[in-house]
Amino acid sequence: MSHTSTILLLGSGELGREFVISAKRLGAYVVACDSYDDAPAMQLADAREVFSMLDGERLREAAEKHRPDYIVPEIEAIRTSVLAELEEEGFTVVPSARAAQLTMNRDAIRDLAANELGLVTSKYRYAKNLEEVKAAAQHTGLPCVIKPVMSSSGKGQSTVRSEAGLEEAWDYACANMRGDRQRVIVEQFVDFDYEITLLTVRHKDGVIFCPPIGHRQERGDYQESWQPTPMSDTAIDKAQEMARKVVDDLGGYGLFGVEFFVRGEEVIFSELSPRPHDTGMVTLVSQNLTEFDLHARAVMGLPIPGELRARPAASAVILAERDSASLAYEGLAEAMADGADIRIFAKPTSRPYRRMGVALATAGDTDEARRKARDAAHRVRILYGD
Numbered sequence: 001m002s003h004t005s006t007i008l009l010l011g012s013g014e015l016g017r018e019f020v021i022s023a024k025r026l027g028a029y030v031v032a033c034d035s036y037d038d039a040p041a042m043q044l045a046d047a048r049e050v051f052s053m054l055d056g057e058r059l060r061e062a063a064e065k066h067r068p069d070y071i072v073p074e075i076e077a078i079r080t081s082v083l084a085e086l087e088e089e090g091f092t093v094v095p096s097a098r099a100a101q102l103t104m105n106r107d108a109i110r111d112l113a114a115n116e117l118g119l120v121t122s123k124y125r126y127a128k129n130l131e132e133v134k135a136a137a138q139h140t141g142l143p144c145v146i147k148p149v150m151s152s153s154g155k156g157q158s159t160v161r162s163e164a165g166l167e168e169a170w171d172y173a174c175a176n177m178r179g180d181r182q183r184v185i186v187e188q189f190v191d192f193d194y195e196i197t198l199l200t201v202r203h204k205d206g207v208i209f210c211p212p213i214g215h216r217q218e219r220g221d222y223q224e225s226w227q228p229t230p231m232s233d234t235a236i237d238k239a240q241e242m243a244r245k246v247v248d249d250l251g252g253y254g255l256f257g258v259e260f261f262v263r264g265e266e267v268i269f270s271e272l273s274p275r276p277h278d279t280g281m282v283t284l285v286s287q288n289l290t291e292f293d294l295h296a297r298a299v300m301g302l303p304i305p306g307e308l309r310a311r312p313a314a315s316a317v318i319l320a321e322r323d324s325a326s327l328a329y330e331g332l333a334e335a336m337a338d339g340a341d342i343r344i345f346a347k348p349t350s351r352p353y354r355r356m357g358v359a360l361a362t363a364g365d366t367d368e369a370r371r372k373a374r375d376a377a378h379r380v381r382i383l384y385g386d
């Protein structure tokens, strides 16, 4: 069989699943990897490899076996030192091994953004034991947000409002951290007016931005997102300038999800993903080229349009309530009755709050789209067979 390129996808969740669709439309052969079998992206890919992305030996083996044109990380927790070696040896890591390395841990990207690039961030300090957590909270003031340096989707994250809560937050972070470093970031709590994801595409001819995406989070995890979200010219200019600085520094080609908090005209950099972003799933209905299409094009060196537009649209997540390894779904027809669309990720197991699907809707304005997407998400029922 002949393909346009071979892609080794590291992480095979819902974002990878949509990326596989976009890449395969452009003729790619995709090998999907994750730590468990039948992960969402594997179900659609040409081949699969099941191993922990933190297992450097297995990672190298997979690269040597498939000889991919592009190694595309889909999660943070990857043995990135091996990505750096592979890049040295001539493999292409997306967007770059340096980007994967610096964003895997919150401390590396925060230090780069705040210290080297001079971006505005919340006050922060790192800690590796309870004593240091207490000292860090003195520095940031209360409330503060405590997160493991290696985690995503809010895992191990909590907001602490009084000194008495610090110990519990430290224990919670330790119990939920990934990787091998017992280290947290303690951040000043930002009382923002709203927060955005600025999807930023770095491609062979330059850098371009999607209209900003607004989102709402609970427990550090996204619940709904909408696009476009209104921003003053001053605020959008500041966000774009900061996003450009950071993606140019990280280098390589691909789409980045750059997260900001906005308070008045003040724009505060939070973090970024050097790959499609969960809140960007709204682009599945809002943009002609979705964030996954844009990532695939940028990676493969294909043209990106000079302007990216979005029609008013929203996404709302469908979350599981409990653990199960036997799942079924009901209510899709009702959910789609008012024009919304549903994506089911077909994850083989559930756990409390695990994201199992997403509802998508367009409308005359984003408020109406949010209502439609939320209603649709509520109509999908997950059935637990065990």
Ligand SMILES: Nc1ncnc2c1ncn2[C@@H]1O[C@H](COP(=O)(O)OP(=O)(O)OP(=O)(O)O)[C@@H](O)[C@H]1O
Pocket: 122, 145, 147, 151, 152, 153, 154, 155, 157, 187, 188, 189, 190, 191, 195, 217, 219, 220, 221, 222, 259, 270, 271, 278
């Ligand atoms: N310093 C802060 N002040 C106020 N809210 C915060 C702060 N840090 C995080 N949050 C809230 O928690 C959410 C998740 O935080 P963050 O993006 O750092 O975590 P994450 O685990 O990397 O999430 P994801 O992987 O989904 O992007 C933010 O979008 C925001 O709503």
Ligand SMILES: NCC(=O)N[C@@H]1O[C@H](COP(=O)([O-])[O-])[C@@H](O)[C@H]1O
Pocket: 011, 012, 013, 014, 015, 016, 074, 075, 152, 153, 277, 278, 347, 354, 355
């Ligand atoms: N905020 C990052 C994010 O949304 N990542 C997405 O979630 C998957 C893991 O889901 P799981 O924890 O249900 O396996 C990842 O593989 C990626 O698609």
Ligand SMILES: [Mg+2]
Pocket: 259, 271
């Ligand atoms: Mg985030």
